[in-house]
Amino acid sequence: MRTVRKVGFELLVCVVNAEQGSKTLQIAKHHGVRGGTICMARGTMSNKMLEFLELNDSRKEVVMMVAEREIIIDAMQTIAHEMHFTKAHHGIGITIPLSHFLGTKHYNYDDGGAPEMGTMEAIFTVVDRGLAEDVIEAAKSAGARGGTIINARGSGIHEDSVIFAMPIEPEKEIVLIIANNSITKAITDSIRAALHIDKPNHGIIFIAPVNETIGLR
Amino acid sequence: MNLLFEKFKEVFYSILPITVIVTVMYFIPGTLTNIQLARFFIGAACVTIGLSIFLLGxxxxxxPLGSHVGTAMSKSNKLLFVIIIGLILGFFISIAEPDxxxxxQQVESVTAGAIKSSALLMIVSIGVAIMLALGFIRMVLNFPLYIFLTVAYGVILILAVIAPPEFRAISFxxxxxxxxxxxxxxxxALTVGVSALKKDSKASEKDSFGLVAIVSTGAIISVLLMGIFKNITGLYGSADALEESNQIIAPFLHQFIESLEESFIALLPLTVIFIVFQLIILKLNRRAFSRIMKGLIYTLIGLTLFMTGVNSGFMGVGTALGEWIGDGRQIWAVLLGLLLGIVTVLAEPAVHVLTHQIENVTAGYVKRNIVMLTLAVGVGFAVALSIVRVLVEPLQLWHYLLPGYIISIALSFFIPKLFVGIAFDSGGVASGPMTTTFILAFAQGVAKSVxxxxxxxxxxxxxxLVAMAPIITLELLGLLYKIKTRKHNHEDGA
Known part of the structure; x- marks a missing residue:
């Protein structure tokens, strides 16, 4: 089990057209990304005529992947190239630096060099469908105020079942919890203990620093 | 890519296979006339455009309308309210259904008026209303779907034994x-609206399906009961001969008016329900209200075009192909039936709706294309088996239905419960307007020649049969998903 410097991880978020999410994830997996999570979403276009006809919606998929910075940049370049991101309406990709990434045996929590206390952090926990309530319970017991559950599907490196030549990605839930970084460690420890995140395929947690928040008490 | 174009692309690829098959058949001498082919192409164009607009609507x-109503119902938290709304919704949706x-009307004509069409319509609608209300109660009380269906089909089995044989087919x-x-x-959508409020996401997912299946059993039970009490034996008369016109465009215009009327009547209860709910409970803002209204208008236009295309373009071709192949090419008739069954169900409107729903609810875990394919194979076998029944005289409908339903009920105990709902819903979904016109015309054509x-x-x-076979194939798919998922869990432990 090795410990990696916290600056090393990035979250790559790609917004692609409907039914392209699995393909995006496959490309990323071929370029060293170990897994990813896909959510279904809707995008809109601004066009008065289409708005009147209620045609301004289109179905999208959001793909989220976490890996070391170099791998993520490489994967993003390849995805952008193969999915023609440079053309209009083909998709977008952004990366967000992470402060921590837990839940795979290759990486572990790194206490060193924590940012100054008193700032907020966004804790993303990805678990199998049906376990999100447990995550929120565990987080609450460690001081979190609540959480947001997002339906998703996703697959790690171990999960590559195929039916009729199409990959099946098991159902997941993403739990988003915003908390002060003085209690992030307690919250993640509680979630890790309750859901055995440290065992392979029991979910992952990644944490991103947050600059400003509003509406939190 | 806007929503309409997206739908158009999806529908285009679904109509393509059947268009290719019919075009290929045209080049075999003696199958189709030029007029029939021309009408088929116009029909296919109407179906493609109509279905795209319909799905958008x-x-x-x-x-959105269904899920708003569903959510409003479960938010009320009053069982009596849920039951009353269930009864009203079920009755009016069913009575307005053109199919x-x-x-x-067909039943009235074949029983020589002994069963009035209005009476049948009423009985079925009451059955549907009661079962819809029971279905809601099941969801509220968390009663397992597979046990509910086992009981419902158990009742059907008993009634079917007592009821006159002719009623078995009519009821199904x-x-x-x-x-x-x-x-x-x-x-x-109602189901999703009701189940979305459940806190346990796994339960809410399972409950997103199954209500269509429950509603179907309502119709079966009520017709069987009617048969037992009316005690009618034997069917007389003959099925309506399909009028064959030599014109190309005229039938479409005539049919368009008829379809518009039917679609309008079918949409009326939903619109009224929406407005009543909007005024009393929902109180959506103007934007959301006008969006749903526009959606209903799209639905009307789309459904009208679709029905026009199917009735004027596809039906004649179905009959012609059936008559041609039934005349001395009987083995081929079974194969063609298999093929037509597979490609026709792809053009079935509700199939698109269901498969999207499955993808949405499972966030893409159960993929649309896989469900589509499985469904299509099931319907293909159903059509092939029906043709076999036409050719082999001693074979009775219940020879298929009894073992078929025993298998589907038995399988429902072993497969992931999400798939129980999906599978039984698919049964109701597969038997839509496309099958009931095109495939039925084909089978009747074969029967005429044999x-x-x-x-x-x-x-x-x-x-x-078309409603039964996909249940089994989708349950088998569920089994496959279970096996695949279990294997990966095993690897985890290692």
Whole structure:
């Protein structure tokens, strides 16, 4: 089990057209990304005529992947190239630096060099469908105020079942919890203990620093 | 890529296979006339455009409407309110269903008026209303779907034994007819609306399906009961001969008016329900309200065009192909039936709605294309088996239905419970307007050409098979998903 410097991880978020999410994830997996999570979403276009006809919606998929910075940049370049991101309406990709990434045996929590206390952090926990309530319970017991559950599907490196030549990605839930970084460690420890995140395929947690928040008490 | 273009692309690829097959058949001498082919192409164009607009309308009109109503119901937290709304919704959706109206008229004519079409319509609608209300109660009380269905089909089995044989086919057909193009999306959305409020996400996912199946059993049970009490034996008369016109455009214009009227009547209850709910409970803002209204208008336009295309373009081709192949090419008739069954169901409106719903609810875990393919194979076998029944005289409908339903009920105990709902819903979904016109016309065509085959007897019961076979194939898919998922869990432990 090795410990990696916290600056090393990035979250790559790609917004692609409907039914392209699995393909995006496959490309990323071929370029060293170990897994990813896909959510279904809707995008809109601004066009008065289409708005009147209620045609301004289109179905999208959001793909989220976490890996070391170099791998993520490489994967993003390849995805952008193969999915023609440079053309209009083909998709977008952004990366967000992470402060921590837990839940795979290759990486572990790194206490060193924590940012100054008193700032907020966004804790993303990805678990199998049906376990999100447990995550929120565990987080609450460690001081979190609540959480947001997002339906998703996703697959790690171990999960590559195929039916009729199409990959099946098991159902997941993403739990988003915003908390002060003085209690992030307690919250993640509680979630890790309750859901055995440290065992392979029991979910992952990644944490991103947050600059400003509003509406939190 | 806007929503309409997206739908158009999806529909285009679904209509393409059947268009290719019919075009290939045209080049075999003696199958189709030039006029029939021309009409088929116009019909295919109408179906493609109509279905695209219809699905768009379902997305922005029917589905939001259904889930708003469903959510409002479960938020009320009063069981009595849920039951009353269930009864009202079920009754009016069913009575306005065009497929059911056609079926009940057919039944009136073949029983020489002993069963009035209005009486049948009423009985089926009451059955549907009661079962819809029971379905809601099941969801509220968390009663397992597979046990509910086991009981329902147990009752059906007992009633079917007592009821006159002719009623068995009619009852199963009426179940296919009630779950038409409009009822299915609305019921599916209602289910999602009700189940979305459950805190346990796994339970809410399982409960997102199964209501269509429960509603279907309502129709079967009510018709069987009617048969027992009316005690009618024997069917007379003959199925309506299809009028064959030599014109190309005229039938479309005539049909368009008829379809517009039917679609309008079918949409009326939903619109009224929406406005009443809006005024009393929902109180959506103006934007959301006008969006759903526009969606209903899209649905009307789309459904009208679709029905026009199917009735004027596809039906004649179905009959012609059936007559040609039934005339001395009987082995080929079974194969062609298999092929047509597979490609026709792809053009079935409710199938698109259901498969999207599955993908949405499972966030893409159960993929649309896989479900589509499995469904298509099931319907293919159903059509092939129906043709076998036309050709082999001693074979009775219940020879298929009894073992078929025993297998599907038995499988439902072993597969992931999400798939129980999906599988039984697919049964109702597969037997939509496309199957009931095109495939039925094909089977009747075969029956006409085969000496000794009874057009009437074989015509009834075909929809019943189409509604049954996909249940089994989708349950097998569920089994496959279970096996695949279990294997990966095992690897985890290692």
């Amino acid at each position: 379902v997305d922005i009109g029917i589905t 059911l109206q056609i079926l009940s 057909d009426s179940s296919g007819a009630t779950t038409g193009a409009l009822a299915v999306p609305f019921i599916l 000496p000794g085959a009874d057009v009437l007897r074989d015509a009834f019961g075909m929809i019943a």
